[in-house]
Amino acid sequence: MWIAHFAPGLALKRMAPDTPLALLSLAGALPDALFMVFAILGIETIKYSDKSQDPSYRNPTGGRGSGCFPYDCDYPYTHSITGEIIISLAFAVLVTVYTGSKRWQSFLAVVLAGLTHPLFDLAVHRHDVALTPSEPPNQRHGFPLFDYPIVTFVVDLGIFLGALYYHLSTARVKGTQEHRLQTAKAYVYAAIAATLIQADFAFFGAPTTLARAFHAPLFLGQILAISWGCGLLDVASEGAGGLEKAKAGKAL
């Protein structure tokens, strides 16, 4: 999945009020961010491979592949269940040190956001999610919703929009009528941005096959930008001064 990886942060924010939403959102997508870094460094691999153009490819239901997520990935560290548990715990420790939080619920929220990553990936990946780093590539897991781009688009976006609505509906928006209107606008802009990002992911992608040199940095940039954008949302719904803080770049 793509935009849905940022949904757990929005859904779990009320459990962790002292954790910046930007970091909580990043927790859900962190294995992907680390994978892009590892791919750029050559520790893990991402290779362009359009399954809609591969006559030998058949998914488990017998259907053809699609151009959605056109890559062969070998990522035993960032995308094995073992690796993702370690990543989630380590990131929760770092966030707790950074925020100085004394709340176990906040620590747990970061861990839970991270642990949703393998669950979401198992629903969409082309059997490349490993249980342990040593599991052979031909025995890995995943039901490839990536081979059904329209379903991927709807499910992925639906999960994000549902979490976005929940975050707004549980926000304590204070201030003037004008501030409330501005806050509502911020959520509408977020929904539009998420729709465009997910449409690009499911149906278009980048116009090149240079996965390691071009796609990996692009994905990494998107993850950081979306996490930052979620942080702005948190500030926007915080109170009368929220939008001003957001504009001043004080989302964290």
Ligand SMILES: [Zn+2]
């Ligand atoms: Zn992933």
